[in-house]
Amino acid sequence: MSKTKVLTGITTTGTPHLGNYVGAIKPAIEESWRDDIASYYFLADYHALIKGRDPxxxxxxxxxxxxxxxxxxxxxxxxxxxRQSDIPEIAELNWILGCMTAKGLMNRAHAYKAAVQANEEAGEQDPDKGVTMGLFCYPVLMAADILMFNAHKVPVGRDQVQHIEMARDIAGRMNHHYKTKFVLPEAVVGESTAVLNGLDGRKMSKSYDNTIPLFVPEKKLLKLIRKIKTNSLEPGEPKDPDTCTLFQIYSAFADATQVEVKRQQYADGAGWGDLKNELFEFLNEHLKDPRERYNALIEDPAFIEKELLKGAEKARAEAAPFLTSIRQAVGLKPLV
Structure with missing residues (x-):
């Protein structure tokens, strides 16, 4: 049976939080159990170097x-x-693709345009001040990640859809000029994917410093949940669950019956203190076993390294022969 290849990259610049779990990790792991899908998950440590300067x-x-x-x-x-950096074929493909990518296409990338706009608004004489080639060429490396394994589908947020379109454009140019056979990838934007708010009511993001790390100790988890912003309604007053971060987080982990019971609590005027304590108890129970596994793994980096190298060997077994065919297509091959 032919399988659909689905590829997901995770940039190594932060600590996974509840929003990451609900929006990306949980659905990705669930999908990986489907027999009609071949899943590729990589730690995008090359991408992390664009903004991450702390080794x-x-x-x-x-x-x-x-x-x-x-x-x-x-x-x-x-x-x-x-791990992305364990696959040297990706870095080589990145260069080959870059040699077929129009600078004008990169000029239109959202991240680059945003950096230029910020400089212009700040009155900088050089619109490219602070712009590195890593930032400018980011979409080419992303294309290399995807095209290296001929991924059919790439789950992304709406802000990344443009990069998938660029990967399609680059693949199309390669196929047209060199007669290569790159698959044209499709962006998958999860319309029903949960997006959690953070401590301050904005989208949970490390950029806002409002996250709840997934595997913090119990006491820290309770402290963070108690910091979640709520309104001034008193106990006994009905509350709107649909505008409440506490209810949103609870709903992302609970089943339909539990959600309805919780919704009734809001209608009955449950107090914020009780709702926060109940959310802690619920989340803590949900995360207790994986937290134990996580802590054991953190103490055994050699095991994790072994797993990553096993994955790299599997990935390179596919990438190396494919890159050889690309090298031959562009003229990088032995003379005899």
Whole structure:
């Protein structure tokens, strides 16, 4: 049976939080158990270098993210789970694709345009001030990640759809000029994917410093939940669950029956203190077992390294012969 290849990259710049789990990790792991899908998950540590300038943080983030996925049940025998920098074929393909990518296409990339606009608004004489080639060429490396394994589908947020379109454009140019056979990838934007708010009511993001890390100790989890912003309604007054971060987080982990029971609590005027304590108890129970696995994995980086190298070997077994065919197509081949 022909399988649909689905590829997901996770940038190694932070600690996984509840929003990451609900919006990306949980649905990805669930999908990996489907027999009609071949799943590729990689730690995008090359991409992390674009903004991450702290070597220790990038290294620690790699450990934390890998441990998180493994603790939550990722079966590395069913999927291809690897570290981007362990696949040298990706870096070489990045150069080959870059040589067929129009600068004008990169000029239109959202991240680059935003950086230029920020400089112009700040009155900078150089509109490219602070713009690195990593930022400017980011979409080419992303295309290399995707095209290296001829992924059919790439789950992304709406802000990344443009990059998938660019990957299609680059693949099309390669196919037209060199007669290569790159698959044209499709962006998958989860319309029903849950997006959690953070402590301050905005979208949970490390950029806002409002996250709840997935595997913090119990006491820290309780402290963070009690910091979640709520309104001034008193106990006994009905509350709107649909505008409440506490209810949103609870609903992302609960089943339909539990959600309806919780909704009735809001209608009955439950107090914020009780609702926060109940959310803590519920989440803590839900995360207790994977937290234990995570902590054990963090203490055994050698095991995680072994898993990543196993994934790299699997990935390179596919990437190396494909890159050889690309090299031959562009004229990089032996003389005899």
């Amino acid at each position: 220790k943080r990038i290294h620690q983030s790699t450990l934390e993210i890998a441990a998180t996925w493994l603790a939550l049940g990722l079966d590395t025998d069913r999927v291809t789970f690897y």
